[in-house]
Amino acid sequence: MEFDTQVFWSALFSAAYLKGALITLSLTVIGHATAIVVSLPMALVLNGSNRIARTLASGYVLVFRAVPQLLLLLFVWNALPQFIPIFREPWFNPFLAAWLALSLNEAAYQVEINRSALRSVDHGQGAAGIALGLTYTDVFRFIVFPQAARIAIAPTVNEFITLLKITSLASVISLQELMTVTQIEVARTFQFSEYYLAALIYYLVMVFTLMAIQKRVERRFSWARSGMPGATGGAR
Amino acid sequence: MSGAALIRVDSVRKNYGEFTALENVNLSVFQGEKIVVCGPSGSGKSTLIRCINGLERHDAGTITFDGEELYASGVSLTRIRRHVGMVFQNFNLFPHLSVLENCILAPKRTQGISDAQARERARGYLDRVHILDQADKYPGELSGGQQQRVAIARALCMEPRAMLFDEPTSALDPEMIGEVLDVMTDLAESGMTMICVTHEMGFARRVADRVVFMDRGSIMETSQPDEFFANPQTERAAAFLQKLLHL
Numbered sequence: 001m002e003f004d005t006q007v008f009w010s011a012l013f014s015a016a017y018l019k020g021a022l023i024t025l026s027l028t029v030i031g032h033a034t035a036i037v038v039s040l041p042m043a044l045v046l047n048g049s050n051r052i053a054r055t056l057a058s059g060y061v062l063v064f065r066a067v068p069q070l071l072l073l074l075f076v077w078n079a080l081p082q083f084i085p086i087f088r089e090p091w092f093n094p095f096l097a098a099w100l101a102l103s104l105n106e107a108a109y110q111v112e113i114n115r116s117a118l119r120s121v122d123h124g125q126g127a128a129g130i131a132l133g134l135t136y137t138d139v140f141r142f143i144v145f146p147q148a149a150r151i152a153i154a155p156t157v158n159e160f161i162t163l164l165k166i167t168s169l170a171s172v173i174s175l176q177e178l179m180t181v182t183q184i185e186v187a188r189t190f191q192f193s194e195y196y197l198a199a200l201i202y203y204l205v206m207v208f209t210l211m212a213i214q215k216r217v218e219r220r221f222s223w224a225r226s227g228m229p230g231a232t233g234g235a236r
Numbered sequence: 237m238s239g240a241a242l243i244r245v246d247s248v249r250k251n252y253g254e255f256t257a258l259e260n261v262n263l264s265v266f267q268g269e270k271i272v273v274c275g276p277s278g279s280g281k282s283t284l285i286r287c288i289n290g291l292e293r294h295d296a297g298t299i300t301f302d303g304e305e306l307y308a309s310g311v312s313l314t315r316i317r318r319h320v321g322m323v324f325q326n327f328n329l330f331p332h333l334s335v336l337e338n339c340i341l342a343p344k345r346t347q348g349i350s351d352a353q354a355r356e357r358a359r360g361y362l363d364r365v366h367i368l369d370q371a372d373k374y375p376g377e378l379s380g381g382q383q384q385r386v387a388i389a390r391a392l393c394m395e396p397r398a399m400l401f402d403e404p405t406s407a408l409d410p411e412m413i414g415e416v417l418d419v420m421t422d423l424a425e426s427g428m429t430m431i432c433v434t435h436e437m438g439f440a441r442r443v444a445d446r447v448v449f450m451d452r453g454s455i456m457e458t459s460q461p462d463e464f465f466a467n468p469q470t471e472r473a474a475a476f477l478q479k480l481l482h483l
Contacts, residue, residue, distance in 0.1 A: 122328075124324060124326055124328040125328060125330065127291055127324070127328065128322075128324060128328035128329075128330070129330075129342075130291060130317065131289055131291060131317060131320075131321075131322040131324075131391075132317070132318075132322075132341075132342035132346075132390070132391070132394060133314055133315070133317040133318030133319075133342060133346050133394060134314075134341075134342055134345055134346065135314060135345075138345050142341055142345070143330055146332050147330075147331065147332055150332070221332075
């Protein structure tokens with residue numbers, strides 16, 4: 001079988017592919033943003049002293065880390081409307097279902113990243129802020145959070161990349177993201193390599209762009225230039 | 237030394253589970269007084285000063301600052317802390333902020349002063365601890381002695397009425413201890429009320445109005461420095477001094 005360059009190029013620059021990639025990217029961004037927003041208070045609760053809240057949060061993490069994303073997607077799209085009438089309304093489309101399912105799942109992973117990042121900030125940092133008369137909110141906002149954020153960047157981008165690829169599972173609930181578009185074209189033409197390669201290039205570009213952004217962000221957050229003469233390890 | 241004490245510790249007890257860290261501790265510190273607290277490790281020195289600014293909560297007794305009782309209803313612990321500076325053994329500078337930013341964060345957030353005012357004040361105190369030339373560096377780029385001097389300047393930027401020092405030179409290389417003690421001596425001479433947990437007996441002799449010796453959570457004796465060093469009243473203090481001199 002010949003590789004048809006013409007087919008490859010037209011797939012690469014087709015409106016369907018571009019739209020599919022945009023859906024993939026926006027689902028990932030919105031899904032991950034939601035996960036981060038949900039997971040931050042959960043991480044604080046898990047590191048905190050309130051027993052009931054801690055049990056609830058760890059129960060959440062336990063369940064949503066265990067459920068396969070595929071099952072969760074199918075459950076939210078097919079089963080949820082059976083229990084909750086509001087999801088039978090016409091506005092509940094595959095994009096919203098995928099957003100809900102993937103956010104719930106991703107939050108469970110992100111919570112562990114946040115929790116360990118927050119824990120890695122030395123206790124003395126909080127004590128110093130408190131001793132200066134700052135409020136607990138200010139201590140978190142100006143002292144603990146920025147330091148934890150730096151530690152969380154790399155694993156968070158990792159999660160983001162994983163999520164970007166997991167969105168392809170949403171093809172099972174008929175969301176027209178990049179992989180669904182690809183499979184439709186392949187099923188129509190049986191020209192596997194042309195359409196798969198075009199999809200691959202989209203994924204590569206998206207992931208490489210993300211990694212470049214990660215590098216820039218990490219550079220912005222690298223305050224402690226280590227290995228300076230005379231520097232001691234005391235107060236890192 | 238007339239009138240009410242600025243800091244008053246009255247029958248204070250502090251437990252960590254089964255362990256009694258402080259037992260019936262009484263101490264009054266008057267405006268302008270310099271107190272050196274010493275004693276073997278685990279004797280409760282650090283716990284005592286951490287209780288004074290409410291970093292640790294005592295279990296019994298009372299602590300008052302300028303007549304306000306800590307944890308009494310209507311008394312804001314956060315507001316009291318704004319008047320009591322603290323310097324830690326491990327400096328605890330904020331590594332993600334420059335030296336100058338370390339110094340302006342709390343005054344800006346708590347005293348409602350402008351950025352320009354905070355910076356001007358910070359430059360003044362950084363100059364006073366002889367480190368103004370490093371104002372734009374990050375803590376990780378400084379030596380231990382420099383970091384501790386920044387930590388002192390950061391505390392002073394709140395213009396506190398008293399300063400607490402928790403073993404400020406214990407984490408330093410020997411050649412850097414002097415520069416930090418010089419700054420502390422200068423501060424003492426300016427009339428600051430200070431409580432210093434330290435084993436620097438030369439500093440105690442030079443600066444302290446009273447030396448407080450603690451052991452196993454209790455204050456064993458309180459004396460003038462000359463008297464304490466020449467003539468310790470308790471056997472434990474004598475043994476402690478003996479060990480310190482033979483280091």
